[in-house]
Amino acid sequence: METTVDVNHIFPERITVLDQNLIAVTKSLGRSDPQSLIAALIDELGRASAKAQYLTAPITSASKLQTNKHHLYLLKDRESNGGMGLAVGFLKVGYKKLFLLDQRGAHVETEPLCVLDFFVTEHLQRHGYGLELFNFMLQHKKVEPVLMAYDRPSPKFLSFLEKHYCLKNSVPQVNNFVVFDGFFTNRSAAHLRKVPPKKLDGEIKPNSLTQRRAVREEQRALLWPLCCPAAPPFSPPLSVSSPCSPSRARQCPNPALAPAAAPGGYRGPAPNPPLIDSLDYRVKRTSQQGLVARGNLYSRYINTRGFGLLLETQQNTFKLPGLTPVLRERD
Numbered sequence: 001m002e003t004t005v006d007v008n009h010i011f012p013e014r015i016t017v018l019d020q021n022l023i024a025v026t027k028s029l030g031r032s033d034p035q036s037l038i039a040a041l042i043d044e045l046g047r048a049s050a051k052a053q054y055l056t057a058p059i060t061s062a063s064k065l066q067t068n069k070h071h072l073y074l075l076k077d078r079e080s081n082g083g084m085g086l087a088v089g090f091l092k093v094g095y096k097k098l099f100l101l102d103q104r105g106a107h108v109e110t111e112p113l114c115v116l117d118f119f120v121t122e123h124l125q126r127h128g129y130g131l132e133l134f135n136f137m138l139q140h141k142k143v144e145p146v147l148m149a150y151d152r153p154s155p156k157f158l159s160f161l162e163k164h165y166c167l168k169n170s171v172p173q174v175n176n177f178v179v180f181d182g183f184f185t186n187r188s189a190a191h192l193r194k195v196p197p198k199k200l201d202g203e204i205k206p207n208s209l210t211q212r213r214a215v216r217e218e219q220r221a222l223l224w225p226l227c228c229p230a231a232p233p234f235s236p237p238l239s240v241s242s243p244c245s246p247s248r249a250r251q252c253p254n255p256a257l258a259p260a261a262a263p264g265g266y267r268g269p270a271p272n273p274p275l276i277d278s279l280d281y282r283v284k285r286t287s288q289q290g291l292v293a294r295g296n297l298y299s300r301y302i303n304t305r306g307f308g309l310l311l312e313t314q315q316n317t318f319k320l321p322g323l324t325p326v327l328r329e330r331d
């Protein structure tokens with residue numbers, strides 16, 4: 001990405017690892033880190049990534065990086081941009097506590113390293129930069145791609161994973177993360193914890209006024225008319241050549257350019273997002289099978305008997321009776 005920023009000055013290394021402090025994890029000798037320039041560059045890259053993925057808002061920004069324990073790998077090309085260097089792309093990863101379904105459909109609690117955002121400047125894609133970034137991250141984190149989870153991977157990213165790491169068949173999930181065959185089998189038992197059988201269904205009563213308001217919002221959210229075609233309860237096994245249910249595809253500026261829906265749901269903007277802003281929650285319907293609550297924590301609620309919604313705050317969990325929760329943390 002061409003900027004007026006002297007990328008070579010800020011980032012002496014070809015790949016820089018940035019953390020919460022917005023400073024290079026491996027600091028260069030005698031150089032200060034001009035935080036505001038770094039922040040501006042990250043924001044710019046985050047916006048470009050969001051645009052490339054048809055997102056309404058960036059997943060990556062300096063402020064988000066500062067408030068999460070993520071690592072952002074930033075790749076530059078030293079020679080470009082009149083010798084000032086060019087930010088070619090970035091890869092953002094972080095650990096997430098996830099409730100996933102194993103091959104037999106059992107809930108398993110995991111905390112894998114997840115790919116959260118990945119972007120290479122448009123005109124430099126398919127030149128091997130993505131692979132360079134990804135391999136660097138694998139070495140830095142000492143992890144194998146099959147043991148990672150992927151947050152709503154785009155079709156390009158799915159193609160990338162298949163081509164470079166032979167990751168093709170996914171294990172169906174009800175959340176937006178994609179994991180592949182081998183995720184459960186290659187992982188030591190210490191990293192997997194079976195989720196205990198659920199308690200008897202019933203409403204968990206909120207204690208505080210704010211929490212009660214959250215429940216009211218939740219119930220109002222359920223009244224929205226359902227208008228989208230139904231999606232299957234589980235995303236089908238992944239095949240890059242035959243991406244899953246079109247009902248999970250999101251709106252694109254130009255329908256002809258719309259990416260095929262991916263397992264876990266491609267992260268494009270949602271059609272007609274009905275938002276309720278309350279208590280940091282934005283609640284929206286994603287399909288007839290489930291509703292998504294966005295807030296500090298994000299959760300979705302699906303089972304074979306119907307629809308449901310589960311809101312989780314730092315303190316409490318609210319749920320409607322009769323359904324099985326599937327939880328996922330959000331940034």
Ligand SMILES: CC(=O)SCCNC(=O)CCNC(=O)[C@H](O)C(C)(C)COP(=O)(O)OP(=O)(O)OC[C@H]1O[C@@H](n2cnc3c(N)ncnc32)[C@H](O)[C@@H]1OP(=O)(O)O
Nearest residue numbers: 117118119120125126127128129130131153154157159160
């Ligand atoms: C969890 C998430 O982060 S999902 C978001 C992923 N990011 C995006 O979709 C943003 C737009 N895409 C990109 O920025 C890039 O294409 C990336 C990051 C996915 C891959 O980076 P690149 O530098 O292009 O990858 P690299 O050159 O190492 O590998 C190329 C392979 O990636 C895949 N790929 C890259 N670009 C494309 C494309 N336009 N169409 C289809 N496949 C593509 C292909 O498998 C390609 O191999 P091929 O050229 O033989 O078909």
